[in-house]
Amino acid sequence: MMLKFIAKEIQFLKITGDAPDLKPPDVYYSDLLTQPSKEFEIFARRIADTCAAQKAFTTAAIQIDPAAPEDVIDKANEVFHNCFHSVLDEDRGIWECLDPFTAIFGFWDYQTPEQGKKLLDLLNKKISQALNVELIMGTIAYPFHDFPVEEMAGCALKALDHAAFFSPGHAVEFDGLTLNISGDRLFQLKNIDAAITEYEKGLSIAPTDINLLNSLGVAFGVDGYLDKAMEFFEKARNINPEEVMVIHNIALIHRINGNNDSAIAYLKKAHGINPDIFEIELLMGHLLSKEKKFDAAITHLESAIRLKPESGTAFRIKGQIFIEKKDAPGAAAQFNQAIKLNPNDPEALAGYARAMALQKKNLAIALSFAKKSLDLDPENKRYKQFLEEIQNIQAQIEEKNQDSTIKSA
Template sequence: MTPSANKPKPIIFSERGTTRHFLFNPPAIAPDNGDSPFAENGSIEAMQQAFPEIYCGDEFLRYAVEQMQNVSCFGSMIIRTDGVVNTGNSGDHDNTLCILGVSRVVDELCRMENGTWGPVEADSLGCFFPGKNDADTLQLAEDIQGRVDGLANGSVSIGVASHPTGNYKKEEIFGNAGKALAHAFFFGANSAVLFDAVSLNISGDELYQKGDVSGAIEELKTALKLDPGNVNVLNSLGVCYGVKGALEEALEAFRDATRFDPQEVMSLYNAGYVHSMLNQTEDALKYYQKAEATGEDVFEVIFQLGKLYLDIGDLDAAKTYLEKAVCLQPDSWIPYLHLGECCEALHMTDEAVTHYETTIKKNPTDACAMSALGVLYNEKAENPEISTLFCEKAVEISPENGLFQFRLGKVYFG
């Protein structure tokens, strides 16, 4: 077996396929712990000894960007080691051997292609190639992966970006390569990704998860300049607007997404949900029905249809959808609660009691189910002590709820 036989085959991606969720939770490019990535690291010292003329870190980036000022186009990449195949030595020694091997490959290629390179972190190298466009730089990334694949230990993942791209300044291009690298992590080791709208979607999600929703919105708006019809980005943008309470802007983003892809179930659902929040019942129902018509049994869609039919008084339809929602997510308490309400409205008391009891088993602090169940127990003249206890507990949990207080009074005084 050759040294590289057990390593993953390089995968080159210029775009990412359809994703269903906004919250990707991608790994960060670098840990934000306040420490310099160059603090007393054997790999950095070894590279400086092997290549005494190279610049490192911010000094390298300043030098490289300065070298690119007089060129009309250039490619940039960040190369990160994926980890090493243990050779029996200490981990640090293996990591140093890996990054040194990668450095020699990169140094040789940069000499051939008039590029410049330097370490940007202990396990990462940066490169700039004047006169190269997206395709050229991606091909160079593939060449690097092929050469590294022949080494005895390790593989690399690479993020690629080039100038010109949109309105980005030259000094911002390497940051785009970093976002492409975070994008590459989704495909596993030995992957290379070209910076695109999905890279910005992932970057926006990272900002979103850190609580910077405004920053995420700006990132996603930039993504749409690169790819105006990207349904995932539009859906993500709508989610961000929704979180900020900008419902009209959220609705516009979701509608745009459904225009580009009328079968995208999450965008259809989200549009329906915003209409529900705006009390636009007919429009909400229309979008939920379109989402159901895609043929995907999505719990949220089925549940919201059942809840909406319950709200408008179509109890038979509500019961059908809520029962289906229970089947789709039997561990969730909320469809049981609304199914109890539906059965109660249909005067199916025994079924209502069963569903409320199930709700409380799954969510012991649900005041709605406690209050309703207490009243039903009282009406059936069963478990009077438990009936009172449930109604009292509901008021204790939600003392501001007038209905719960009314029910408690009814249990007390008949």
């Protein structure tokens, strides 16, 4: 079982690679493969029909910056048309506009791959000069491994998504990383089976790619196939024993399987390689707290807070530690901070209510928080128990006050 109240932050991690500052595109053109536009359907059908008999051809998706001046976007279609016909002709290629700033091209009738690249470079250069903007471009040349003709248009869109991670002026040839990005997009859309297929295709191209091995392990892990997930994490670790994300994911598999000692051992290794990863520090703090190693747990939780101060989870776990240490005021302060960051965290609400009840203060607030935690998670027996305890404490205090009043009278 995943950890119920920290599953959103303690989860499998993807490898970011050497350029963590790269940002994903706002629009993924590969989404057209599952929700095709009329324009893409027309091009995909034409490229499949026209190129089926070709021994070699190139498909390229080209985009100008959507933030370009309006007059540039207005003339993009005309420029795409003119540049295509100045480099090629109807007997050597086809093209289609996908939207006002994006077009997809297919062309053939060249002798060598180098000649094909020269034609592509010339087309790219002419469009860029005519519009006075830099382009991003994704390309794929057929034949490519054992990929069928029918997939070339979609592969060009995936390569365009890959190129969009970089600045304008960047071109990407379809490769294993392209499929990792495509798989990640499907994973993001919760289409896990399709993501697995993409990662597997990527590994058929680049069988030792750690990103793909890790991504496939994550997908299998999320799908509940923990043995398969571990198989791919271990393959990735054998290639690079120092990849902290892979080590963390192995630790998480051990945690899910209830092997906390093994999980902690892997996390210690990951921490030794890089002590500045929030998820590693948070999981380490959580597991050490479960082992009653409170001082060590707090050290890692404070690191997690330093790395991600907007997260309430580490504050909540610290609150639970203070409860265990019978420090109700300290616990209340931590739970209070957790609730400020996430007012609908039932565990923090219940913990704060209990911390106040242990001090026999602010019982009206404690009762309100306890009720809210139970409303958020009605099946939680602990929350129901906390609510009943607070109600009993409040009843005892009221009864004591009534007795005092009677005696005074």
